[in-house]
């Protein structure tokens with residue numbers, strides 16, 4: 001197997017195979033924007049050009065015998081690089097091309113002087129990229145993609161709310177929710193995978209990404225809830241939901257303040273959010289969870305979620 005050219009998407013070394021490149025680039029570019037930044041356009045022209053103007057989106061294209069076989073891309077965010085995707089056409093050797101794309105991409109990312117961390121979550125590529133990621137010094141974590149069929153009736157064990165107030169999401173909860181996330185993920189494996197959970201400012205950025213920018217589908221405020229003490233805006237727990245495709249919801253966040261965990265609040269919030277989605281005629285609810293997070297995995301399994309796919313999350317600290 002030979003890879004003819006691995007070129008940077010927006011860098012850019014377009015010396016060979018220009019016409020094929022341009023067509024493929026265009027398709028990649030539209031695909032990336034539609035998948036990763038779906039909804040940015042709806043936010044007005046303020047956001048989408050920023051990523052491109054800042055040269056924050058970059059990647060590689062693999063060619064075999066002059067035919068585009070796959071691509072990989074990453075996003076730069078301050079001192080962090082996020083590997084957004086790695087795709088190899090089913091007609092080509094997945095392992096060798098996937099490995100080569102990954103190596104080329106990591107090589108160019110590491111050449112960026114201020115880059116201190118790389119995070120990767122490669123959903124379709126669990127097996128083939130594990131070894132190359134390990135070889136490159138990444139720490140790996142297994143994550144599960146889980147799905148709940150909302151049309152099936154599941155035995156509901158109603159959770160207690162212990163005198164707490166249940167409210168729909170409101171934008172005044174941004175700051176309190178960032179604090180809740182920061183506290184709920186202290187010394188948590190997910191804080192190793194996503195460093196945004198390790199500070200209040202990082203958690204706020206995460207929230208803005210999923211709620212305002214649709215970093216993960218379109219936020220559904222009517223299926224997103226918070227729990228707080230009466231008369232206080234400090235949050236005890238929250239569940240946030242987005243629509244990732246028509247009729248399919250995705251839990252982007254569920255967390256309970258440490259002192260309140262294990263009392264049925266997480267279960268109650270998940271059930272409340274699933275019920276809200278059912279009433280809006282959603283068919284499915286999905287989520288991703290780190291396998292080492294046994295409490296959460298157990299909660300989801302008891303609620304009727306099943307694991308559709310396991311995939312690898314990798315972190316490389318410089």
Ligand SMILES: CC(C)(COP(=O)(O)OP(=O)(O)OC[C@H]1O[C@@H](n2cnc3c(N)ncnc32)[C@H](O)[C@@H]1OP(=O)(O)O)[C@@H](O)C(=O)NCCC(=O)NCCS
Nearest residue numbers: 184254255256261262263264265266267289295296298299
């Ligand atoms: C995961 C989390 C949201 C669960 O919320 P919770 O309120 O603690 O969970 P619940 O009390 O509703 O428990 C529901 C189920 O979880 C399991 N569970 C909860 N606490 C547990 C514990 N301490 N040990 C073992 N299992 C536990 C039980 O299986 C329980 O099922 P049951 O009701 O049939 O007994 C909460 O622990 C949390 O915020 N963790 C940190 C953030 C996080 O991991 N979020 C999920 C990311 S995918």
